[in-house]
Amino acid sequence: MTTDTSDAAGVFEAHRSALTGVAYRILGTASDAEDVVQEAWPRWSGADRAGIEDPRAYLVTIVSRLAIDRLRSARARRESYVGEWLPEPVSDLPDGADRAELADTVEFAFLVVLETLSPLERAVFVLREAFQMPYAEIAEIIERSESATRQLSRRARDHVRERRPRFEADRSARRRITERFLRACVEGDLDGLKGLLAEDATLVGDGGGKARAPLRVLLGRDKVGRFLMALPGSFEKFLASIGAPAADIRVEVGEVNGAPALICAAAGRIVAAVVLDVDGGRIRNVYLVANPDKMSHLRLPDPS
Template sequence: MAGTVRAADETFEEHRGLLFAVAYRMLGTAADSEDAVQDAWLRWSAADRSDVRDPRGYLVRITTNIALDRLRGARARRETYVGPWLPEPMLTAPDVADDAERAESVSMALLVVLETLSPLERAVFVLKEAFGYPYAEIAAALDRSEASVRQLGTRARRHVAARRPRFAAAGAERRAATDRFLDAVMGGDVNRLMEILAPDVTLWTDGGGKVRAALRPIVGAERVARFIGAVAGAPYAGVAAADMRMRRADVNGRPGLVIEGPERTISAVTVELDEAGRVEAIHMVSNPDKLGALDAGRELAVPRL
């Protein structure tokens, strides 16, 4: 019996990173994803595993369905969220930002678009596009017919494509453009910012009603530059400007900026580029409830297809 339990533990731990990665793309927060993985462990440990021939597929299936249930409950809570709701930022390895497909699969911009899908559409899109599962396996995981799953996948792809035009900048090009933006932010250079921002750039700030943030997206280069200029070098989230430290980090598959105080992370910033290499979207997460993964230095695994 002890050997069987130990084998079950080892099997689960072997796939824990994958299960978290699936749950995170479904739920958008590290805390909820970890809870989903823990629930998956409880079901796995209590299940009759004698006829489980594919532990990986079985674990992905139960994790996906747990995440689906959690997502349905979360959607109602997010409707009353104060200001824009953004996913919880997570660190990613530098090589992820240099791989356009992997970087896109965890980008803030894509995760925001996935929030607009139905839970089932999101599950199909995540399993198919991010992890390469065939429709037959997805249908089995979701207890749906393969035909209906294909329809869900088609709708999801069209929806994402309409709201998330993909500009596949090379990793080096993206990093250089992002560095120019970060230099301007860190230097408080509003004029330089105006040169880097696209005319219709949009800034989303997520403070969750707990720290100062714009309650609606800010649109337009001049307005965005003014906002950044106003907050740069000023006290924020109870931390004096002199006590803040800005550092570059790879966040959600993008070169980004992490702002830290003496004891905790204060904010994380990522950007998206247009075809001219200008910044067209900025995502700034400052809600302290969403910065735990950065505080812990936790890195999100982004598997290759």
């Protein structure tokens, strides 16, 4: 058995970013993705690496299988989750040099759609659509036949296509809409805000029972608009509870999962992210992540 630990560590570190990217797309949780990659290390360091022709493929296999198992157990635990569950937002994408090619497959709204797939469908979709892996390799990873893997891929792809926006806005348009959204919320302009929302807009909140967020999905521009108008007051109540002045509220347009979004801080700590799903020039879905357990991978943009 190969015992050169330093060589094993060097190879592992060279692929860590890509492995984290695979795990995050399968799991939707950055902290779990990092844990899965760490779990892969002893399996790699203890393997007979002399017989491994493609270290990257070997490592992706390990990480994918671990992520699928973890996702299955996570789905079972989420049955007792308080309110709606949303992915964990990140400010920095996990793929390093691959960022440009893979950014669209880690966008927040895209990860929300992936939550509607089964663990196997999700893994197959990620490995095929995001990382362009051959079906034969994916079949080996998930321990299914190649024909069954192709069926899983086709079903997942059709499912995702049905739920993705038909008229996605480009990055500059999304930023302009995000800035107008922020301005309307700050100024208390309900009519202006409703003008940005699609008639059937939804708001999905994730407070995890630890922060203020709707327990159920809000449907319709009126309900969504009125809830958003009340958000500044909830931040002020939070500040009052810890003895901080209202001036300590800061909301910035920043980067969340590679796209423009609002990052909210109070008394120096990030307390929420608001991600807008824009379709046809209107905001179709508003995702509010306020669970404090999901804030550790966010940061406020640097002052310009």
